[in-house]
Amino acid sequence: MITANRKMQSITLSQKKRRSIKGQNTYVLYLFLVPAIVLTLIFAYLPMFSNYIAFLDYDFNKGWFGFGSKFVGLDNFKKFLNDPKFYTLIGRTLLYSTTMMIATFPAPLILALMLNELRGDRFKKIVQTTSYIPHFVSWVTVAGLFYMFLTVDATGIVNNIRQLFDPDATRISYMQDAKNFLPVLLISEIWKETGWGTILYLAALTGIDPQQYEAAQVDGASRFQRLLYITLPGLVPTMCILLIFSLSGLLATNFDQVFNMQNKMIRLDTDTIGVYTYYQGLVSGQYSYSAAVGLFQGIISFILIMLTNATTKRLSNVGII
Known part of the structure; x- marks a missing residue:
């Protein structure tokens, strides 16, 4: 009976030890989330507070936070709706x-x-x-590539292919036509x-x-x-x-x-x-x-x-x- 109790106690102690080790490992893993959380707060949540300038006649010269600017309510929204x-x-x-x-x-x-x-x-x-x-x-690089491929110059691959099949085809400036956008x-x-x-x-x-x-x-x-x-x-x-x-x-x-x-x-x-x-x-x-x-x-x-x-x-x- 005593031996059985000792075995149970040793099993219980080993389980507690495993849980404590697991908890320590989990704690370390959560630390890796701290940089992501901090960056999210700085770049995603803090900028939300600047939305209050939408209700002001904001003047940059009166301070970064614009507390001295005139409150105009929904006037800016009305201006956009009437634009x-x-x-x-x-x-x-x-x-x-x-x-x-x-x-x-x-x-x-x-x-x-x-x-x-x-x-x-x-x-x-x-x-x-x-x-x-x-x-x-x-996207800057992608845009540059598309402009280069679609240009009327000698680097315009699309126009070069068109003229390969039809030498009399007129070279088209695709990026200067809104229909192609x-x-x-x-x-x-x-x-x-x-x-x-x-x-x-x-x-x-x-x-x-x-x-x-x-x-x-x-x-x-x-x-x-x-x-x-x-x-x-x-x-x-x-x-x-x-x-x-x-x-x-x-x-x-x-x-x-x-x-x-x-x-x-x-x-x-x-x-x-x-x-x-x-x-x-x-x-x-x-x-x-x-x-x-x-x-x-x-x-x-x-x-x-x-x-x-x-x-x-x-x-x-x-x-x-």
């Missing part, structure tokens, strides 16, 4: 973002499914690495971000139980049937989360992409809300007005993300909240 460009900016931003979402949302999914079906590991890694690399190229945005976005977007889908694919595929194969299911009834349902949670974030950005476009792809010839015909805010704030010095436009855009995006989250949670029981 002749309001409906044009809203419509163009929605057109760009909706078209981009429809064209780019399924691209990473399709590429991830294709990569998942590859059996050669070496070739698969080469394709993955090659598709990831464009993500790390800045949206196709350029689509092509550059798909080329740059599709490979990077496959990471989440490939990670989700590894979480699907392989026994489901084995059982389906034993039952005589074809590869397409396994894809349709096992793979795609397993990706639904990931797809829902990404869809929520995509729909929340319907009133926002990639500022870096649009700004760098523009030029003086087409800027007025391709401005979006984000670019308009930049020119009104940093270029024209209307800080309060630009803050109001940005806050308006943020509120709409917040409403969209909440509505999308509620809808997807009701339909598929998947959401971010």
